[in-house]
Amino acid sequence: MRTGSITRTTAETDIKVSVNLDGSGVYDVNTGIGFLDHMIEQLSRHGLIDITLHVKGDLHVDEHHTVEDSAIALGQAIAQALGDKKGITRYGSTYAPMDEALARVALDISGRPILVWKARFSQPRLGTMDTEMFEHWFHSLAQAAGITLHIECLYGTNNHHIIEGIYKAFARALAQAITIDPRKADAVPSTKGILGG
Numbered sequence: 001m002r003t004g005s006i007t008r009t010t011a012e013t014d015i016k017v018s019v020n021l022d023g024s025g026v027y028d029v030n031t032g033i034g035f036l037d038h039m040i041e042q043l044s045r046h047g048l049i050d051i052t053l054h055v056k057g058d059l060h061v062d063e064h065h066t067v068e069d070s071a072i073a074l075g076q077a078i079a080q081a082l083g084d085k086k087g088i089t090r091y092g093s094t095y096a097p098m099d100e101a102l103a104r105v106a107l108d109i110s111g112r113p114i115l116v117w118k119a120r121f122s123q124p125r126l127g128t129m130d131t132e133m134f135e136h137w138f139h140s141l142a143q144a145a146g147i148t149l150h151i152e153c154l155y156g157t158n159n160h161h162i163i164e165g166i167y168k169a170f171a172r173a174l175a176q177a178i179t180i181d182p183r184k185a186d187a188v189p190s191t192k193g194i195l196g197g
């Protein structure tokens with residue numbers, strides 16, 4: 001089992017996270033932001049990654065630190081679980097429809113983090129969460145996990161559907177990319193022999 005566990009404490013947040021990349025989609029998520037919990041639960045369920053994530057953040061300030069730091073810690077746990085990345089498929093891409101919205105995610109667990117984000121929202125918030133923070137969440141996760149991450153909402157009108165489609169597409173693309181390919185189980189999937197920059 002490929003597992004990772006991170007404890008991260010700053011003046012702004014106190015986080016405990018553990019992941020099992022070879023899980024079955026079991027989750028226990030409490031960030032203090034209900035909508036973000038709902039999205040991270042999608043990542044677990046549809047990515048078949050077990051995620052335990054507990055965050056005590058400075059929500060009396062606003063949700064920024066909690067959103068950002070939860071993504072950093074989760075990304076670090078994923079990177080730790082991937083280890084030297086031996087045998088992984090490395091690439092993943094998925095289209096996910098969510099009713100009238102269609103999301104596309106393509107990613108490469110490259111060690112060269114970048115986020116390309118092409119999604120817009122017509123509402124400033126979903127639940128209590130500022131919709132502008134979703135881009136920042138994925139940016140922070142990509143940085144921490146070392147993922148080249150391209151996210152696009154091709155069309156859609158309902159803001160809940162747009163972001164939920166994006167999380168589901170990300171979950172499925174990540175599930176593909178972390179899958180061990182038995183034909184190269186002992187090899188790092190790069191002609192450089194290393195995935196890290």
Ligand SMILES: [Mn+2]
Nearest residue numbers: 038160161164
């Ligand atoms: Mn939903």
